[in-house]
Amino acid sequence: MKFFENGDGLTEPRGFFCAGIHCDVKGKRDGKLDLGIVYSSKPCNAAAVFTTNDVKAAPVLYSQSLLLNKNAKFHAVIANSGNANACTGKQGLADSKKMGTETARHLKVREDEVLVCSTGRIGVTLPMSRITAGIRDASEDILGEFDGAQAFQEAILTSDTCTKSCSVKINTGRGEISIGGVVKGAGMIEPNMATMLAFITTDAAAENEFLKDVLKKAVDRSFNRITIDGDMSTNDSVILLANGNSGVEIAGDDKKLSDAFYQGLETVCQCLAKKCVSDGEKVTKLVTVCIRGTHTNEEADKVARCISNSLLVKSSWFGSDPNWGRVIDAAGYAKVGLKFEKIDMFYNQVPVLRKGEPIESNKSQWKEIVSKRTFNITVDLNLGDGNAEIWTNDLSEEYVNFNKSE
Numbered sequence: 001m002k003f004f005e006n007g008d009g010l011t012e013p014r015g016f017f018c019a020g021i022h023c024d025v026k027g028k029r030d031g032k033l034d035l036g037i038v039y040s041s042k043p044c045n046a047a048a049v050f051t052t053n054d055v056k057a058a059p060v061l062y063s064q065s066l067l068l069n070k071n072a073k074f075h076a077v078i079a080n081s082g083n084a085n086a087c088t089g090k091q092g093l094a095d096s097k098k099m100g101t102e103t104a105r106h107l108k109v110r111e112d113e114v115l116v117c118s119t120g121r122i123g124v125t126l127p128m129s130r131i132t133a134g135i136r137d138a139s140e141d142i143l144g145e146f147d148g149a150q151a152f153q154e155a156i157l158t159s160d161t162c163t164k165s166c167s168v169k170i171n172t173g174r175g176e177i178s179i180g181g182v183v184k185g186a187g188m189i190e191p192n193m194a195t196m197l198a199f200i201t202t203d204a205a206a207e208n209e210f211l212k213d214v215l216k217k218a219v220d221r222s223f224n225r226i227t228i229d230g231d232m233s234t235n236d237s238v239i240l241l242a243n244g245n246s247g248v249e250i251a252g253d254d255k256k257l258s259d260a261f262y263q264g265l266e267t268v269c270q271c272l273a274k275k276c277v278s279d280g281e282k283v284t285k286l287v288t289v290c291i292r293g294t295h296t297n298e299e300a301d302k303v304a305r306c307i308s309n310s311l312l313v314k315s316s317w318f319g320s321d322p323n324w325g326r327v328i329d330a331a332g333y334a335k336v337g338l339k340f341e342k343i344d345m346f347y348n349q350v351p352v353l354r355k356g357e358p359i360e361s362n363k364s365q366w367k368e369i370v371s372k373r374t375f376n377i378t379v380d381l382n383l384g385d386g387n388a389e390i391w392t393n394d395l396s397e398e399y400v401n402f403n404k405s406e
Contacts, residue, residue, distance in 0.1 A: 001263065001267070002170075003267060004167045004168070006165055006166065007165055008150065008165065008167075008180070009153065009167055009181055009182040010038055010180050010199060012180035013177075013243070013245070014245040015041065016039070016040050016180075016201045016241075017038075017039045017145055018036065018038050018039070018152035019036060019039075019139075019152060020033045020036040020151030020152040020155030021033060021034075021134055021137050021138045021141065021151070021155065022134075023080075025080055025083050025127060025130065026082040026120075026121075027127065027130075033154040034080055034082045035078075035081075035131065036156055037076055037077070037079075037103065037139065037142050038076060038077045038079075038152065038201065039075060040075055040201075040243040042243045042244065042245060044241040044243045044244075045073065045206060045211055045241075046067065046115070046208065046211065046240060046241050047067075047216075048063065048067055048115070049219045049238045050063070050064060050238075051232065051235065051237070052232070053234050056234055057084050057086035057092070058092035058093045058118075059085055059096045059118045060235060060237060061096075062093065062096040062097055063115045063116055066112055067115075072112070072208070074113050074241060075104075076103055076114045076115070076142075077115045078100065078116055078117070079119070079155070079199075080119075080131065081120050082120040082158070083118060083121055084120045084124075085125070086118075086123065086234040088123070088124070092125065092126075095125065095131075099116045099131060100114040100116045106135060106136055106139030107143070115239060117239070118235060119156065150163065152182070156182070156197055158184065160184050160185070163182070164182060164184070164272055164276065164279065165180070165181065165272075166181060166275075167179060167181070167268065168264040170260055170261070174257075175247055177204040177248050179201070179204075179261075180201050181200040181268040181269070182199055183196060183199075183273075183275065184196065184197050184198075185197070185198075196233070197235070197237050198237070199238075199239050200238070200268060201241050201242075201243070203242075203243060203246040204242055204244065204246055204248055204261060205244030205246070205247070205248065206251070213252075214258075215240045215265070218262065218265045219269060221266055222270040223238060223269060223272075223273045225273060225390055226390070227305065227308045227309055274286070277393050282399040283394055283399070284318060284373070285318065285370075285372075285374070285393055286373065286374045286391070287308075287375060287377060287393060288376045289304045289379075289389065290376060290377065291378075291379050291386075291387060291388050292378065292379070292387045293380040293381040293382045293386070293387075294336055294381050294383060294386035294388075295337070295383055299334075299336040300386040300387050300388035302334045303381070305334075305390060306334040307377070307379070308392035310329075310330040311395060312326045313326045313330055314392075314395035317370060317393075317394035318395055318396050320367065320370050321367075321370065322347060322366035322370045324352045324358070327345070328343065328345070328353075328379075336381075337383070338381045341356040342355060342381060343355070343356050343379065344379075345380070346378040347369040347375060347377060350362050350366060352366060
């Protein structure tokens with residue numbers, strides 16, 4: 001498997017085209033790209049994972065309804081930034097449907113062959129006259145096969161500071177397949193998933209049920225392993241499209257081939273998830289929290305999330321303060337029956353605690369480690385074989401200032 005960080009992402013697999021244009025969703029006339037289309041002329045099998053929030057945005061509900069058909073095929077995804085179309089009532093649902101039908105009309109496909117995504121401010125209706133004009137322009141770019149991969153990546157951004165993409169190529173022995181992906185997401189990020197839109201394409205052929213199974217597994221090991229601020233969005237969506245242009249068919253009964261495809265998919269998802277955390281709103285640190293030695297994996301996950309979402313812990317990371325007491329306190333209120341006298345803790349590979357006893361002679365090394373842009377924290381409870389890993393970040397003064405108003 002060959003891995004490619006950044007790059008075009010979605011158009012690396014054969015047969016996919018993208019477009020990104022400015023249609024002034026927010027009415028600021030700032031020229032920001034804010035509407036994009038992913039398209040395959042060949043119909044795609046598809047799978048998706050959406051937010052688990054009880055409050056779901058209109059495009060999530062609309063796309064979920066299309067995916068209820070187990071035999072569904074799709075040609076395109078239409079997405080806008082700047083407006084989430086969430087909590088917008090019947091009008092919001094009608095607007096999501098219109099986004100899909102207008103895209104289908106211009107691309108000359110069926111209206112139930114277009115998925116819809118939105119991201120941005122909650123509680124504001126979409127400016128549909130500008131949206132529909134943008135769909136027309138973006139569709140013209142798609143049908144003209146313009147090189148719009150980078151433009152699409154820009155069009156889905158909100159508070160992100162950069163585009164995020166990657167791809168893999170896998171030599172299967174039957175031919176080469178590619179998997180490419182892009183993601184946006186910088187705040188309101190706490191699984192399940194994030195305020196995040198992720199789009200993944202592949203030129204492999206695979207049935208919907210297989211895609212659904214592998215995508216859920218890959219999301220659980222990637223996008224559901226990140227937290228920035230502990231908030232869950234109304235619009236989270238991860239969509240996987242497979243157009244089969246490689247001629248290589250992936251089936252669950254061919255374990256070697258299906259495992260290779262899954263590893264490629266997981267690699268793409270994990271890369272994109274880490275990029276989200278690294279580009280979190282006003283963050284200065286990317287921290288991997290590793291929990292070992294719990295009775296179960298579920299207990300380890302609970303401890304990892306308590307540490308990762310603790311405002312005190314995150315604030316100390318921002319200040320480059322190796323305050324292990326705050327980390328252990330957060331682990332304690334996870335209430336998994338830990339025994340302090342059994343705990344081992346490390347910053348990177350440098351011991352902080354051994355069986356609950358601080359290794360004060362390492363204090364200068366702790367400070368040096370937590371002053372870096374990236375570092376690991378490992379807490380071993382020494383109670384069992386459970387383990388979990390979360391990717392998270394610090395909490396800066398700038399994050400608070402940035403989110404005081406929208």
